[in-house]
Every structure is written in structure tokens, then in C-alpha cells.
Amino acid sequence: MASASIYHWLPQVAALVVGAAVGASELWVAHRWNSQTLGLMVSVPLLVFAPVVTGGVNEMLVCFMLAYAASTVWLQIGRDWTALFVVNTVAATAPQLGLPFTADHSQAWFVAVVGLVGLALALVSAILLAPSSSRAVIVGLIAVVAALPLPLIGATGMAERPTAVAVVGLGAAIFAFAAVGVRGVAAVPVSCRIVWIAAGAVLLSLAVGIALDGSAVSLGFLAAAVVLTVAVRWADDLADAVRIIATVFAALGLTALLGIGGGAHLTVPGLLSTGEQATLMVGAVLGLAATTVLAGEWAGRPAVDSQRVWLASGLIDLWLITELCISVGDLVTGGTDAGFRGGHLAATLIWFGCAAAALMRARTLRGQRRALVLGTGLSVIAAAIAKLFLFDLATLDGVFRVVAFIVAGLVLLSLGVAYAQRLVSDDGADDATPLGPVH
Known part of the structure; x- marks a missing residue:
């Protein structure tokens, strides 16, 4: 590093290769002696004084840290060296946290590439080292630290919005690929994979927030909730985690709908602009889809009260149906009072229609299913009245x-x-039933 940064004897690429080889050869001795302490005695001083040699955080320092961390992974395979993995991961990530604040816009592609490479390297290292680690969960959690530089690319404004969205979205995809790709591998604890899929969901939410402005962000969250709910069927042991993530996304999307006037819009005609009305209309459709499929997923869980799930889903759907009707009425009539009243009329009729359909369906069922459908129908018709x-x-x-x-x-x-007809037919059936055996 000194030969490239201070004396300029070597090109930077050659210095990186030689430096990584020197660092790996030093850790090879620690590998032969099976001494993590010796490995730390080599790594910690090297990583502490590296910024001094390079004169601060720059491209040379970031690339050297990544090259060093990559060249020493194979020496840790088969060893329970959690502390060394933590040191190397933090050392490779820390310089990247400062790079977005010091680099200019022309270096945005470089910051994006090294951020994604650092994340992929940390996850691959965690997967390779988990089988021999007695603290595999810690190894998996520390790998998440490598994702911290990715949101800074958009937060600092050094990259344009499409670039920032692509980087954060690719980070989410890397987490999802790592969590799903090692499915069935016993050496990687499921808790690590749950953390990875959760970290990917956080990055996905950030990507949605960066890509969409204002009222449109609700559509992104609701669409993501629908997609994630459908993906639960193929999630296997990650199904509960994906289901919870989809629920959180749906809640964020519905909250965003309320934030753009989804509540006041129901009582005050002409409150929103045409664009906001259109957003509410599309959001209501996506919200209905997300709420319904999520209710179906949660109601099928053994430890979940299905009736309460469907009742909660029904109440949310009633609100969304009303939003949809009023939005359509306002868009068709140009925001007049007639459109507002017509939307409310259509919503009321749909409420009564849904309640009637549920109650008529309950007549054909028995047992717990009948109680569930009957309770839901009675609740809806009470709300409609x-x-x-x-x-x-x-x-x-x-x-x-x-x-x-x-x-x-x-x-x-x-x-x-x-x-009334059903009660009469039931009474007749009871009268026709013998009271006991005939001897």
C-alpha cells in the first residue's frame, strides 16, 4: 500500500494483488498453528494503520480492505474463528461508510460496485464459515453489517435516483438469494436466513421509498405486499418470516393511503386532486388484493383465530371498497357532489351485497366454518346498517x-x-328424526 500510495513504485492494481497475498501469507501461519489470536495480531494492526498509509478514506483503502478480506476467507474455513471474521467484515465495511461523503458524483458507480461486492463477500464468507463456527448465528448477523453503505448512496445524494434504486434493490436481491439459496443446508441456521430475508425487506422498503415520491409510495408498498404474500407458498421454512414482512408492507401501504387523504376523503367532497384520486383508486384495488390474500394466509395458520382475522380483513376491505367507489365517482364526474354521493351509494349497496352473500353462504355450511362465515356476515351487515x-x-x-x-x-x-324458511325446514327435519330405536 505504501509503494502505491506514498512512493508510487507500483500501480494500484499490482499493489492490491501483492498486498492481499502478503496478508494471506501472514494468516497462513496462524492457520497452520490453529491460532486465532495470532491471526488477530496480524489483522488488527494492519487494518488500523491502513488508513494512515493511504492518507484517509479513498478508493485504494476500500479496495485493499476488500481484497484482504477476500484473500483470507479460505484460511478461516474449518476454523472456529468468529472474532477474525467480525474484524475483517467491519474493517472492509467501515471505509465504505465514509466514501459516499468524500467521493464526487463521477465516482458513484465505483461506490455502488464496491458496496455490492462487499455485501456479497460478507454473505458468501458467512455461508462458508458457518459449518465450522460455534457461533453461526453471530456470523450471519455480522454479515448484515456489510449492507450499511448501500442506503448512503442515495441518502447522500451522490448518485442519481435510478442508480440509488438499482443499488439498494440489488442489495435486497442479494439478501433474498442468500436466504433462499442455502435452503436445506443444516450448517446455516434458519435464524440467520430469517435475519437475511428481513434485511432484504428493509432494503426493499428503502428502494420503494427512493423510487416513488409522495402518494405513489403507497402503491409500491401494497404491490410488494401482494407479491410477497404470493411468494409465501414457495418460502418453506421462511414462510412465517415472509408472511410477517408482507403484513408490514401492507400496513405501511395502507398507512400511506391514509396519509394522502384516504380518511378525510370519505367525508369531504372535492378534497383531493385528480392525480390523488387516481392514486387512491389504484391503491384501494391493491389494498383489497393485499388484505384478502394476507387474510387467507394468516387464517390458515393453526394457532391463529381465523374468525378474528377475517373480521379484521373485512373491516379494512369495507374502508377500501368505500375509497374505491368514491374515487371512481369523483373521477367520472370531475369531483362534483353528485359523484361523491353516488360513490357512497355504491359503497353502501356493496356492503349490503357482501353481507347478504356471506349470510346466504352460511346457510349451506356446518360447524366452525358456518360460525365463521355467519359471524362475518352479521358484522358486515351491522356495519352497513x-x-x-x-x-x-x-x-x-x-x-x-x-x-x-x-x-x-x-x-x-x-x-x-x-x-325463516331454513328454520322451518330444520324443525321439520328434527320432527322426522326418530327419538330412539324401535324394539
Whole structure:
């Protein structure tokens, strides 16, 4: 390093190769003696004084740290040298944390490449060293540290938005590939893989936040929630982790919808612009998809109360259906009061229709499934009646109010007749059943 940085006797590439070879040869002695202490005595002074030789954080220092860490991985295979892995990973990552603050825009590609290489190197090293490590979980956790430089590329503004999104997104993909690629390998604890998939989810959320501005970020989170929920079927032992991540993404997306006016928009006509209305409409569709598929995934878990899951999902869906109806009405009519009232009328009718469908479906079921569907249907119809009397009665006027009450009355009357017929048929079936055996 001194020959390249101070005296300029060697080209930088040649100095990196020679320096990595020298460092590896020194650790080879520690490998032969099976002494991690000797390895640390070699590594720590070398890594501490390297920034002094290079004159601070620069490209030479970052590349040397990565080359040194890569050249010494094979010497740690078969050895329980967790401390040495921690030192090398931190030493290779620390200079990269300062590089985005000192480099200019023309070096953005270099910072991006070394960040991704450092992350891949840390994960590959953790996978190779886990079989011989008594602290494999710590090895897997320390590998996550190598991802810290990636978000700084976008946060410091040294790279354009597409570059920052690509770098952070590739980092998430590397984590996902590492977590899924070693599936079935007993040497890598599942806890490490769960941490890796969680770290990938964090990077994915950052990529969504960098790529999308303002109201559009909700669409990214909801779309990611749908994709992740579908991916649960192929996640095997990572299914619970992916399911939780998808739920968090859905919650972030729905919260973002509320943040752009998804709550006040239900009570105040003409509050949002056309673009925000369109975003709410698309977000409501994605939210309905995400909530429904997530409810199906969670309801199938043995330790989960399915009825509560479906009830919570139904309440969220009612809100999203109302959002969708009002957004469509506003977009079609240009944000007039008629579109607002028409949207609320359509939402009320859909609420009653969904409740009626659930209650009619419950008539054909037995046991726990019947109780679940019946409870959900009764909850929805109670919410629909509450909306009709507490909100629609004061908001709707003219033909909208007439249609809402007529349809609601017809639905309730039809349900009453259907359940009365069912009770009569059940009583007849009970009367026809013998009380006991005939002797």
C-alpha cells in the first residue's frame, strides 16, 4: 500500500494483488498453528494503520480492505474463528461508510460496485464459515453489517435516483438469494436466513421509498405486499418470516393511503386532486388484493383465530371498497357532489351485497366454518346498517337516499325470509328424526 500510495513504485492494481497475498501469507501461519489470536495480531494492526498509509478514506483503502478480506476467507474455513471474521467484515465495511461523503458524483458507480461486492463477500464468507463456527448465528448477523453503505448512496445524494434504486434493490436481491439459496443446508441456521430475508425487506422498503415520491409510495408498498404474500407458498421454512414482512408492507401501504387523504376523503367532497384520486383508486384495488390474500394466509395458520382475522380483513376491505367507489365517482364526474354521493351509494349497496352473500353462504355450511362465515356476515351487515343511518341519511339526498333505503330494506327482507324458511325446514327435519330405536 505504501509503494502505491506514498512512493508510487507500483500501480494500484499490482499493489492490491501483492498486498492481499502478503496478508494471506501472514494468516497462513496462524492457520497452520490453529491460532486465532495470532491471526488477530496480524489483522488488527494492519487494518488500523491502513488508513494512515493511504492518507484517509479513498478508493485504494476500500479496495485493499476488500481484497484482504477476500484473500483470507479460505484460511478461516474449518476454523472456529468468529472474532477474525467480525474484524475483517467491519474493517472492509467501515471505509465504505465514509466514501459516499468524500467521493464526487463521477465516482458513484465505483461506490455502488464496491458496496455490492462487499455485501456479497460478507454473505458468501458467512455461508462458508458457518459449518465450522460455534457461533453461526453471530456470523450471519455480522454479515448484515456489510449492507450499511448501500442506503448512503442515495441518502447522500451522490448518485442519481435510478442508480440509488438499482443499488439498494440489488442489495435486497442479494439478501433474498442468500436466504433462499442455502435452503436445506443444516450448517446455516434458519435464524440467520430469517435475519437475511428481513434485511432484504428493509432494503426493499428503502428502494420503494427512493423510487416513488409522495402518494405513489403507497402503491409500491401494497404491490410488494401482494407479491410477497404470493411468494409465501414457495418460502418453506421462511414462510412465517415472509408472511410477517408482507403484513408490514401492507400496513405501511395502507398507512400511506391514509396519509394522502384516504380518511378525510370519505367525508369531504372535492378534497383531493385528480392525480390523488387516481392514486387512491389504484391503491384501494391493491389494498383489497393485499388484505384478502394476507387474510387467507394468516387464517390458515393453526394457532391463529381465523374468525378474528377475517373480521379484521373485512373491516379494512369495507374502508377500501368505500375509497374505491368514491374515487371512481369523483373521477367520472370531475369531483362534483353528485359523484361523491353516488360513490357512497355504491359503497353502501356493496356492503349490503357482501353481507347478504356471506349470510346466504352460511346457510349451506356446518360447524366452525358456518360460525365463521355467519359471524362475518352479521358484522358486515351491522356495519352497513350503521353507515346507512349514521352517515348516508345525513349525506345523501334525493334519489340516492331513496335507492339506498329501498335496496337495504329489500336485502334485509330477503334475508329474513330465507332464514325463516331454513328454520322451518330444520324443525321439520328434527320432527322426522326418530327419538330412539324401535324394539
